[in-house]
Amino acid sequence: MNDAMAKTEKIIKTGKTLGADEVLAKTTFGRYRQTRFSNNQIDITVAWNSYITDVVLTWKKRLVATQIYDFQNVNNIVKRLFKLAQVSRENPKYGGIAQGNFQYSRPKVDKDLQELENPSEYVFEAIETARREVGAQANSGGTLFTKFEEIYLTSSEGPTGQDSRSAIKLSMRTFSQTEASGHAVECSPSLRDFSPSRAGEKAGKIAKLAMNPKTGAEGKYDIIFDPLFFGSLLGTWGSMASAYMVMINLSVFVDKLNQKIASKLVTLRDKPAEYSIERRNFDDEGFPTQENVFIDHGVLTTYLHNTSTAKNFDTETTGNAGIVQPTPWNIEMDAGDMNQSELFKQVKRGLYLTNTWYTRFQNYVTGDFSTLPRDGLFLIENGEIKQSLKDLRLSDNILRLLKQVKSASKERQHVHWWGYEDVTPALSPYVLATDIQMTKPT
Amino acid sequence: MLSYAQDKVADYIEVRAHNAKNEQLVIKNGTLDSFSLTENSGFCVRILAEGGLGFASSNRWTKDEGRKVVDAAYRFAKNSKRKESISFTEEKGAEAEWSVEEKKKIEDIPPEDKIEELMEVDESLAASKIKIPGRIIGCTIGLTNKYFVNSQGSVISSLVPKIAAFTFMTVVENGKPEQASKQFGRSGGWEAFDEWKMVDRLLHEATTLQTLIKKGKAVKPRKMDLVCGTEVTGIAAHESCGHPMEADRILGREMSQAGRSFIFPGSLFWLGSKIGSNLVTVVDDPTIKNSYGYYEYDDEGIRARKRYLYKEGVINEFLHNRETAAKLGMRSNGSSRANRYDREAIVRMANTFVEPGSFTEEEVFEDVKYGIYMKSFTEWNIDDRRFNQRYVGREAFLIEDGELKHPIARPVIETTTETWWSSVDAISKNLEFDAATCGKGDPMQGMPVYTGGPILRLRGVYVR
Numbered sequence A: 001m002n003d004a005m006a007k008t009e010k011i012i013k014t015g016k017t018l019g020a021d022e023v024l025a026k027t028t029f030g031r032y033r034q035t036r037f038s039n040n041q042i043d044i045t046v047a048w049n050s051y052i053t054d055v056v057l058t059w060k061k062r063l064v065a066t067q068i069y070d071f072q073n074v075n076n077i078v079k080r081l082f083k084l085a086q087v088s089r090e091n092p093k094y095g096g097i098a099q100g101n102f103q104y105s106r107p108k109v110d111k112d113l114q115e116l117e118n119p120s121e122y123v124f125e126a127i128e129t130a131r132r133e134v135g136a137q138a139n140s141g142g143t144l145f146t147k148f149e150e151i152y153l154t155s156s157e158g159p160t161g162q163d164s165r166s167a168i169k170l171s172m173r174t175f176s177q178t179e180a181s182g183h184a185v186e187c188s189p190s191l192r193d194f195s196p197s198r199a200g201e202k203a204g205k206i207a208k209l210a211m212n213p214k215t216g217a218e219g220k221y222d223i224i225f226d227p228l229f230f231g232s233l234l235g236t237w238g239s240m241a242s243a244y245m246v247m248i249n250l251s252v253f254v255d256k257l258n259q260k261i262a263s264k265l266v267t268l269r270d271k272p273a274e275y276s277i278e279r280r281n282f283d284d285e286g287f288p289t290q291e292n293v294f295i296d297h298g299v300l301t302t303y304l305h306n307t308s309t310a311k312n313f314d315t316e317t318t319g320n321a322g323i324v325q326p327t328p329w330n331i332e333m334d335a336g337d338m339n340q341s342e343l344f345k346q347v348k349r350g351l352y353l354t355n356t357w358y359t360r361f362q363n364y365v366t367g368d369f370s371t372l373p374r375d376g377l378f379l380i381e382n383g384e385i386k387q388s389l390k391d392l393r394l395s396d397n398i399l400r401l402l403k404q405v406k407s408a409s410k411e412r413q414h415v416h417w418w419g420y421e422d423v424t425p426a427l428s429p430y431v432l433a434t435d436i437q438m439t440k441p442t
Numbered sequence B: 001m002l003s004y005a006q007d008k009v010a011d012y013i014e015v016r017a018h019n020a021k022n023e024q025l026v027i028k029n030g031t032l033d034s035f036s037l038t039e040n041s042g043f044c045v046r047i048l049a050e051g052g053l054g055f056a057s058s059n060r061w062t063k064d065e066g067r068k069v070v071d072a073a074y075r076f077a078k079n080s081k082r083k084e085s086i087s088f089t090e091e092k093g094a095e096a097e098w099s100v101e102e103k104k105k106i107e108d109i110p111p112e113d114k115i116e117e118l119m120e121v122d123e124s125l126a127a128s129k130i131k132i133p134g135r136i137i138g139c140t141i142g143l144t145n146k147y148f149v150n151s152q153g154s155v156i157s158s159l160v161p162k163i164a165a166f167t168f169m170t171v172v173e174n175g176k177p178e179q180a181s182k183q184f185g186r187s188g189g190w191e192a193f194d195e196w197k198m199v200d201r202l203l204h205e206a207t208t209l210q211t212l213i214k215k216g217k218a219v220k221p222r223k224m225d226l227v228c229g230t231e232v233t234g235i236a237a238h239e240s241c242g243h244p245m246e247a248d249r250i251l252g253r254e255m256s257q258a259g260r261s262f263i264f265p266g267s268l269f270w271l272g273s274k275i276g277s278n279l280v281t282v283v284d285d286p287t288i289k290n291s292y293g294y295y296e297y298d299d300e301g302i303r304a305r306k307r308y309l310y311k312e313g314v315i316n317e318f319l320h321n322r323e324t325a326a327k328l329g330m331r332s333n334g335s336s337r338a339n340r341y342d343r344e345a346i347v348r349m350a351n352t353f354v355e356p357g358s359f360t361e362e363e364v365f366e367d368v369k370y371g372i373y374m375k376s377f378t379e380w381n382i383d384d385r386r387f388n389q390r391y392v393g394r395e396a397f398l399i400e401d402g403e404l405k406h407p408i409a410r411p412v413i414e415t416t417t418e419t420w421w422s423s424v425d426a427i428s429k430n431l432e433f434d435a436a437t438c439g440k441g442d443p444m445q446g447m448p449v450y451t452g453g454p455i456l457r458l459r460g461v462y463v464r
Helices: A003-018 A071-087 A111-115 A120-134 A196-209 A227-240 A243-247 A307-312 A340-345 A398-403 B063-078 B111-127 B192-196 B198-215 B230-245 B322-327 B361-366 B417-422
Strands: A022-038 A041-059 A062-068 A139-155 A160-177 A180-188 A219-225 A268-270 A292-296 A331-333 A349-353 A356-363 A368-373 A377-381 A384-390 A393-397 A405-415 A426-439 B012-028 B031-049 B052-058 B095-099 B134-150 B155-173 B176-187 B222-228 B282-284 B307-311 B351-354 B370-374 B377-382 B388-393 B396-400 B403-407 B412-416 B424-427 B432-438 B447-453 B456-463
Touching (some): A003 A022, A003 A041, A003 A071, A003 A139, A003 A160, A022 A120, A041 A120, A041 B063, A062 A071, A071 B111, A111 A139, A111 A160, A120 A160, A120 A196, A139 A196, A180 A405, A227 A243, A227 A268, A227 A331, A227 A356, A227 A368, A356 B176, A368 B377, A393 A398, B012 B111, B031 B063, B031 B111, B111 B155, B111 B198, B155 B192, B155 B198, B176 B192, B176 B198, B192 B198, B222 B230, B230 B282, B230 B307, B230 B351, B230 B432, B370 B388, B412 B456, B417 B424, B417 B456
Parallel strands (some): A041 B052, A219 A349, A331 A426, B095 B155, B351 B447
Antiparallel strands (some): A041 A062, A139 A160, A219 A426, A268 A292, A268 A331, A349 A377, A368 A393, A393 A426, A405 A426, B012 B031, B012 B134, B031 B052, B134 B155, B155 B176, B222 B456, B282 B307, B282 B351, B370 B396, B377 B388, B396 B403, B424 B456
């Protein structure tokens, strides 16, 4: 047993000796690097090394948690946590954590990523590729992020495991003019499958197409969503599938289990597979992760659970335990049956939206929302891109949007959005949805 | 670490250490869902060398780790290979110790009392006659100690207690749900709970949602006057003045993530350009005592001060850090903030608000023949240039001949920054603040801020 696992196990023993019912500890040694760039130059490279143990302790259905940053003081921290549990209040709905001894597959991780000290060459490659697409006026910015994590988890209820996780992510935006840009991402758990020039090429191509935009007209449109745009929405639906979000009414899926809520073309699954940047062998309770289809041909089949929420819903955990609440890992939409160009040919008059941001809700249960397309936004006529547009907002209903899906492409892309650390990555096709409301400022 | 780093050839070095004791409670529908406590501590170093910037951090407090962190930051700076060198403004070193007073010390309040305080709020909501099947009350309590030194001789330490509460409720009436979220925040001690009057304000929200379901009517889309409550004024000040005035956006450093600004070198809008009516002055002020965005020195060791962003309708002063100010030949105005030890400090707002005007509230309303009073908002968003924005009303009423009439269900204004601020023709004398968490950065750095202002009247804008 290595030192990290021994220290993690000691937390369990200390907690149990004090009288805790359950103790769970997860130590993460993380090595993260990020290079930020703008105006075709590197602004800063940032490194953060973290050595942190998450601890959950329960006593008579009182759940308390902490993060340990200082291993010198573990006994006192656990004692303080147990004291907190003793003065806390019972949660009658608390349903426990995973029990049992599980076998996990061997972690597959890219050691090259662990040793990658200076990823700036990847940044330069992406910038140069975008410049080749756009010309000398190309102006690119973005982030290149790498992570290498070693995880040690142990639980008083049986699970014990080690995992290693690696990822590299590039997010870049290229401007061809002040109001014309393209955004593309590239992400992979290993360097082998990572191609910065693929992102540079796509960002550059969209930026070039987006030149000389005109203000779009309000109205209902048939819309082709780029995987980057639709992947962002997949992340939203994935979060809403968490049983916790359902329980607190931050979800359009409240009271809709086993109902047809989407087009039959929509099958969504949470799949922390080997090829995902959120690959993992076990969840934060040590329960083996699995593939969960939560929308099957338009029917909502399950929520995503940890052990406790599963008990509340009279079902089994789906292996989605975060430290306190269930969380999606990697959302995938099943591929369609036509290629991208065939998809465009289906659109007589519509829009192609390449990216979005600022998705906000009036009401999470009904799903009334708006989101702001950014970067390339195009008018399609008779299957062809006719004009670059700007200043349009998608103002509709996110549940209705699922029902309006009419086609999806065979091609799919791994995408991730930036910003929140818990943004869920996705594997998304190009998607055609019809009759979607767009608005504009007056 | 600083002395080890100073053996290297660098233009600027800073070392920042944070120790943050945090507690977080979540009450879900009358049950304490979780109670967590964390003491996170760590340090970072940022080095400007050979025209490039490097940053590294760790939470392993050993001399050896400290030196590794310095070496990494220095190596990153030198590997930047920039064509155009980054430079920082020359600023005087500062020596200071500052803290925020707690009338009721957070550490003196036992955990069971904290639980009790929040439970009482939930129980009041549950006991009301309004059906509120979804109630979430979260509370974060933080005590952050920072220590900052740099190569210009600065030695600054601070101790800031901060309390925030986040609430989200779902009201159901006749089978229809409406929802509202509300945030409270303050720098200081447990006395925050006496000031917030959470029960009264949340019961008001619940009543508003119930009334909206029962009596809310759709608005007939047309041009009309829009009177904005202080909450709506505050979000507009934050989104369409504060953000576009961040100099890192203006210079493109956030071009890929947070976005750019409608203000940029060579654009129609620059310092001195007209952006609103003469009545409009929007400021950002970190020095408001006990505010949620309060600080005395920023995370680059610069003394904080009030900034006049839009002044009498004119673009007046950007928010700067050392880097952006140097690039534009100006001085930093102390706008650089980081929310953790392992995050680079970037240009941020503190407390952004519209300065009060000369109208009484009655005067603002009495001159409205037909319009909407949008007292609070629900959905909102704005494009990444901070020009095309939308706010949807939560509590809203029809105004006819200066009188408030029936509730209006979700009125929408979707307009441009220039139209919004140019349409303002009356500003009330009162000033109110709301706590908010501003999002920016990659990784995201949620930053405590106030948004706020008086009541505004916008003449002849399109509302649907």
